[in-house]
Amino acid sequence: MTLTKRYVLRLFISIKYITANVVDRNSGRIVATSSTAEHDIKQSLECGRP
Template structure:
């Protein structure tokens, strides 16, 4: 049995941390994760800045490296950008897109479903 959209990206943004998980829907488990709650990642950020766009981009970079190690960068990974932005609120839009852009720029095969360009314009 093959699951359509086997690998999906789930994002969690709180007041303190940013976490990104890639979930294998076929077996229902997290295959890789990255979070500013991890000490090595947190220590590399400015003190008290574990939940800004720069931290979110760092989470995306670390997640991309872990996907490479696991041999999953060529597998299609499906984030639902519109849903993630709606779920996180408009003020977290830059964090969501920072993660997605970091993943894409590090060679991850993202398949973004929505057609609109919801990225912030700097």
């Protein structure tokens, strides 16, 4: 019996950021994503708030 995993974790690593995607193997669609860049973007958007 062959057991295959439905989801796969794909990591993209650059010098500055890491991005992780959970991909459904059956459809090829991204189910979830997260990135270390999100924290930097959120901080830069909040800087202009009063």
